[in-house]
Amino acid sequence: MIEKARPQPKMGYTRLQGMDLMGFFSRYGTLVALALLIVFNLAHTPNFATMQTLNINLTQVATIVIVAVGMTLVIATGGVDLSVGSQMAIAGALAPIIFTGKLVAMSNIYVAVAVAMGASILVTGLLGVFNGYLVARFRIQPIVATLVLFIAGRGIAQVLTNGNLQTFTVPQFSWIGLGRPLGIPTQVIIMAVMVVLAAWVLRKTVFGRHILAVGGNETAALLAGLPVARVKLAVYTISGLCAGLAGLVVIGINSSSDANLVGLGMELDAIAAVAVGGTLMSGGKATIVGTLLGALTIQLVRYTLLSNGVPDAAALVVKAGIIAVAVWLQRQQRSH
Template identity: 75%
Template sequence: MTDTARQQRVSRPLDLFEFMARYGTLIALALLILFNFAFTRNFATMQTLNVNLTQVCTIVIVAVGMTLVIATGGIDLSVGSLMAISGALAPMIFLGKIVPIDNVALAVAAAMIIAIGVAGLFGLFNGWLIARFRIQPIVATLVLFIAGRGIAQVLTNGNLQTFRVPEFQWIGLGRLFGVPVQVVLMVLLVIAAAFVLKRTVFGRQIIAIGGNERAAELSGIAVAKVKLIVYAISGLCAGIAGLVVIAINSSSDANLVGMGMELDAIAAVAVGGTLLSGGKATIIGTLLGAMTIQLVRYTLLANGVPDAAALVVKAGIIVLAVWIQQQGRAA
């Protein structure tokens, strides 16, 4: 066997891994859909579609911000707690628990703006800790992962807040030209983030920082500023997701809103093809990753597999996705 033939033979598995790293999530999603059409009862119904969309939209909204953070080589463990803060604060405002506001529309608008803004400020705080003091992102965001939910519980005294305010719940239950509002929000965020990453200087700066932060600094990129912005965006996305969740549930429970969301968002990013080490990101991949994970869980539950087992399968998918990414990079 010649050296050229030997090299080609050795390279074939790596080429396959590279192909799977690029298209594996899309292929897996397509196979899951085909499997469910063939073997899962009532899969091809609007009710099933609505259930899966409701579950996946909030994950994608949070994962959009998480993708930008991870692209810089960071991580954000605080998103679930920021959802809880946003979800706790909004009802307090539109129900008049802080300052009575007679106009319902004004109260709802103020609640949304303030709740999302506060979540964004907490995200900015994460970025400040990381950029100013060079604290490891996993440590810096762990602060609000722990304290953030405590803040939400203090705001509500640990009590469940129930409400029936259609003007607010429109964000989670309303429809725009027949399409759920939360789906519209998700699509707009995905398009905006994909555009930023692919078509703007800021997007290229994010990727450059994740690829080699020191080189990015030497090339004149304001690394600290970029990190502040991406963590603030992650906080804003978490704030929006928190409002969607409580709107759907007609209630806000600081103990439960956003619980485990940081793990779902990171999983969606990883399965979608964004490198967890930074330097490469794909928003569309994140969307496909979230849809794949949700559909895996739905498929298992719909076919009688316990939820605990579904969680194990999800963990296995993440490990497999990261391993394929590593092999694809080696190719």
């Protein structure tokens, strides 16, 4: 009896317990990097394992994550929103005008604060509708469509404030940035709620599946009868709402609003968090939890370098390198 020759194993990428090594790092690289950073800081950074350090890092990353949640949904459809920083500036400029009575005098400060918050977020939501309309109805490239508000939005904020710094002492408003219910920063609670809600929407709802379908193959989504235009309109609206909320958090922390600085560069930080977190920049695959991990990793890299005497300019270079590696891993994952 002739024994059959055993099939020879095919040559390929190095395997790690049956898993493609490249695939492993594409999927879990951010989590591994975050774990290594934590271990390094525990060993080498004084006072790292304290509640104060935890609060500092979480409060600094919270506004980025709030914006990045909306950005994740936009990028998942194959788009991008460059206007989020300017929308933050608009919300931050408009809210103090309302609750300080410069627009309409209101005798009850709680009503004034509620109206200010609601109106500011509503306005940025409508600006998100504008972005979505340009993308979905007129089929303008997202980077071009959102560039309009990226430029004009900060100008609108400066017009609203006449270019002046707005300072205020209104505890009923500042709680959104300075409050500590149960010892937890308010913005961290907001961040956690938004991450959980957005992750549930993306993974468990029809709307979430539509988002990924549109980003994966828009033509196929159209042929399947999916409401592509409405999905795009919705994600840009959500991005605007997230930016408005983040703008309120920022001015609440500072008890002041500067139209020149609020949200400055936030679009880049949000996109970086999304990219490092594992969401495909070309759309079709997204992870909200990954976005959170990406933002935490970038923040912790910066904190680690600054705590160990590395200048902030060098930290920015390292940050850029992390983004480049994340995008390269995405490309390798797609090609294999």
